[in-house]
Amino acid sequence: xxxxxxxxxxxxxxxxxxxxxxxxxxxxxxxxxxxxxxxxxxxxxxxxxxxxxxxxxxxxxxxxxxxxxxxxxxxxxxxxxxxxxxxxxxxxxxxxxxxxxxxxxxxxxxxxxxxxxxxxxxxxxxxxxxxxxxxxxxxxxxxxxxxxxxxxxxxxxxxxxxxxxxxxxxxxxxxxxxxxxxxxxxxxxxxxxxxxxxxxxxxxxxxxxxxxxxxxxxxxxxxxxxxxxxxxxxxxxxxxxxxxxxxxxxxxxxxxxxxxxxxxxxxxxxxxxxxxxxxxxxxxxxxxxxxxxxxxxxxxxxxxxxxxxxxxxxxxxxxxxxxxxxxxxxxxxxxxxxxxxxxxxxxxxxxxxxxxxxxxxxxxxxxxxxxxxxxxxxxxxxxxxxxxxxxxxxxxxxxxxxxxxxxxxxxxxxxxxxxxxxxxxxxxxx
Ligand SMILES: Nc1ncnc2c1ncn2[C@@H]1O[C@H](COP(=O)(O)OP(=O)(O)OP(=O)(O)O)[C@@H](O)[C@H]1O
Ligand SMILES: [Mg+2]
Numbered sequence: 001x002x003x004x005x006x007x008x009x010x011x012x013x014x015x016x017x018x019x020x021x022x023x024x025x026x027x028x029x030x031x032x033x034x035x036x037x038x039x040x041x042x043x044x045x046x047x048x049x050x051x052x053x054x055x056x057x058x059x060x061x062x063x064x065x066x067x068x069x070x071x072x073x074x075x076x077x078x079x080x081x082x083x084x085x086x087x088x089x090x091x092x093x094x095x096x097x098x099x100x101x102x103x104x105x106x107x108x109x110x111x112x113x114x115x116x117x118x119x120x121x122x123x124x125x126x127x128x129x130x131x132x133x134x135x136x137x138x139x140x141x142x143x144x145x146x147x148x149x150x151x152x153x154x155x156x157x158x159x160x161x162x163x164x165x166x167x168x169x170x171x172x173x174x175x176x177x178x179x180x181x182x183x184x185x186x187x188x189x190x191x192x193x194x195x196x197x198x199x200x201x202x203x204x205x206x207x208x209x210x211x212x213x214x215x216x217x218x219x220x221x222x223x224x225x226x227x228x229x230x231x232x233x234x235x236x237x238x239x240x241x242x243x244x245x246x247x248x249x250x251x252x253x254x255x256x257x258x259x260x261x262x263x264x265x266x267x268x269x270x271x272x273x274x275x276x277x278x279x280x281x282x283x284x285x286x287x288x289x290x291x292x293x294x295x296x297x298x299x300x301x302x303x304x305x306x307x308x309x310x311x312x313x314x315x316x317x318x319x320x321x322x323x324x325x326x327x328x329x330x331x332x333x334x335x336x337x338x339x340x341x342x343x344x345x346x347x348x349x350x351x352x353x354x355x356x357x358x359x360x361x362x363x364x365x366x367x368x369x370x371x372x373x374x375x376x377x378x379x380x381x382x383x384x385x386x387x388x389x390x391x392x393x394x395x396x397x398x399x400x401x402x403x404x405x406x407x408x409x410x411x412x413x414x415x416x417x418x419x420x421x422x423x424x425x426x427x428x429x430x
Contacts, residue, residue: 009091015107017093019059027193028052031161032059036189038149040179041163044195044222046205049163053132054084056161058093060130063109064156067128069148071138073116080134081114120144129156137167142174166220170228172399180226195222234350234357235397235409241366242390246283250275253285255308256315256414258407259297269297270407271304273312273373274415282356282365282416287393287408290378298334300376305338307372313339315418317410320344343414349406352413355420367394 009017021029031041031052043049053068057080060066068084070076088094088106096105104112115123117139124147131152136145152158167173171180179188196206210218219225253275260267273286288304290297305314314335318328328342359365367390377389384392393408400409 009093015109017091017108019055025193025197027191027197028055030191032056034189035157036187037159038179038188039159039161040175040188040190041161041193042166042190042224043163043193044224045165045209046198046201047193047195047224048198048200050079050083050134053080053134053161053163054087057084057112057132058088058106060110061156064129065111065127065154066130066132067113067115067123067126067151068132068134069115069117069123070134071117071136073118075135075138076114076116080132117144120147123147123151126151127154128152129154129158131160133160133162135164136162137164137173137175140169142178145174145178166224166226168228170220170226172228176226192224194224234353234400236357236361237394237398239360239363240394241363243283243366243368245370246275246285246368247277249278251278252276252419254313254315254415254418255304256411256418257301258317258410258414260291260407267291268407270411271301272408272411272415273308274412274419276419280364282359283368284365284412285368285370286373287389287411288376289408290376291381298331301331302334304376305335310338313341313418315341315343315414317345317414318342341418349410350401353400353409356412356416
């Protein structure tokens, strides 16, 4: 099939070259004409990502300085450069290419740095107007990105383009966080393109792969969906059930708290109310959560205990060491009249999440929607409605152990340990 995009060069001695597009893939055209400072071109395998990036790079404004990066040297050769250099040489627009220094100069005065991210610290110090990162979905940690975006600081229309297949971590990846969760309209733009959208692939290419691939894998690799295939997911929230009310007969109930060490400062405190039914089923009945300074946090603790009825024991995670102990003493005094148990925090948060995650996976855990519950749940400074609170809680468990979700998971883990440890004779009924 004939190329639908072509670069043509004005007759020498002019250094101008122009870009001709005929029948190109519409998503590629969107990339080329976008003025967004942050642009993510998310595509299936062989969807035309690298070609889109190469054309984009070659057609940035004359005289600008740019940076092209890929996770490894091999990725650069096989992807970005492998696609771009033949076009550039064909057209005779390469003035100088220094492999050792990783610098490409084009006839229109563009200077392009080429780097792999094997050692991201080596891009520090570069100052460019535009950046193209190919296959950055392979980079599991966002630090390299944070370093990269700071290099885009020269005069002109500053743009960063990422072309990649969706990362294996799906929505847990920093790219999803950066472009979707925290994406700001007019600043972050995501263009999605499927393998099937590229008519320049062999006719049976896509269908052949689709037949061979497992469905979720195909959804990611061919349809460019954010899907984590085989990622560590601690909580299988698909199996978390929802019930209006817990049954009237309950074997045990407890409130578990994980409190922020300092309060204020952005850390969350969370208290989870969990009951176990006679048949062993677990009910998550309420979560109280917020970023509270110590005084407010302690007032919440007390108000929550009062709301829970006196016979519901309150389990508090106590940090090891002297300050944890004195904090614990203080709470015991604050909660005089309630059954307060202090539990020393131990082990890893993912290990602590194990019992609840296992019960959830077995379909043995429900969220309940009792009136008056889920009413003291703050998220990012806003108090949520009970319905939104349950949705956020579910999302946080799903993200766990990524994101700032340790508090709720730990609070639930503690409450669950408590209800399972409670001798049935001491169980509460209400
Ligand atoms: N607009 C276009 N015109 C002509 N050919 C194109 C166009 N877009 C993509 N192609 C061709 O489609 C094939 C795949 O393109 P490209 O290598 O850019 O895809 P990719 O998404 O980067 O693939 P990979 O998943 O292997 O990284 C290449 O042969 C490329 O030349
Ligand atoms: Mg590519």
